[in-house]
Amino acid sequence: MLVLTTPNIEGxxxxxxxxxxxxxxxxxxxxFRDLFAGIRDIVGGRxxxxxxxxxxxxxxxxxxxxxxxxxRGANAVVGVDxxxxxxxxxxxxxxxxxxxxxxxxxxxx
Numbered sequence: 001m002l003v004l005t006t007p008n009i010e011g012x013x014x015x016x017x018x019x020x021x022x023x024x025x026x027x028x029x030x031x032f033r034d035l036f037a038g039i040r041d042i043v044g045g046r047x048x049x050x051x052x053x054x055x056x057x058x059x060x061x062x063x064x065x066x067x068x069x070x071x072r073g074a075n076a077v078v079g080v081d082x083x084x085x086x087x088x089x090x091x092x093x094x095x096x097x098x099x100x101x102x103x104x105x106x107x108x109x
Contacts (some may be wrong), residue, residue: 001066002076009107015043018074018104021056023064025057026087026097056100058082065100074104 008014061082069077080102086094 001070001077003062003066003102004024004076004078005080005081006068007079007103009078012050012076012107014078014105014107016041017064018072018106019070021068021072021074021077021104022062022063023066023068023100024097025060025064025096025099027053027060028095046084050080053096054084054098055097058100061098061100068096069102069104070103074106076105076107077102078105 002009061078065077065080080100083099083101085097085099087097
């Protein structure tokens with residue numbers, strides 16, 4: 001399935017707009033990763049643990065969006081937008097939220 005951030009597909013004609021499709025992923029961040037990420041923020045460098053969690057959450061959100069589009073008979077999703085948020089929980093824990101949304105469409109083959 002084509003998943004694009006653009007509103008249309010060059011060289012293809014959209015024959016039907018199916019509607020809005022979404023996917024979400026909320027993942028908990030391990031307290032030790034939080035601690036080490038905080039240290040990295042102070043001294044500089046990249047946090048590979050957070051990068052991995054972010055990548056995983058993005059893949060889950062996109063997969064859910066594709067599954068919804070497929071179930072509704074679409075063969076592409078256009079105008080895709082990804083949003084990232086962190087949610088602070090009581091007790092020092094945090095959650096990472098990624099949401100994906102787009103317009104499910106049918107394009108001529």
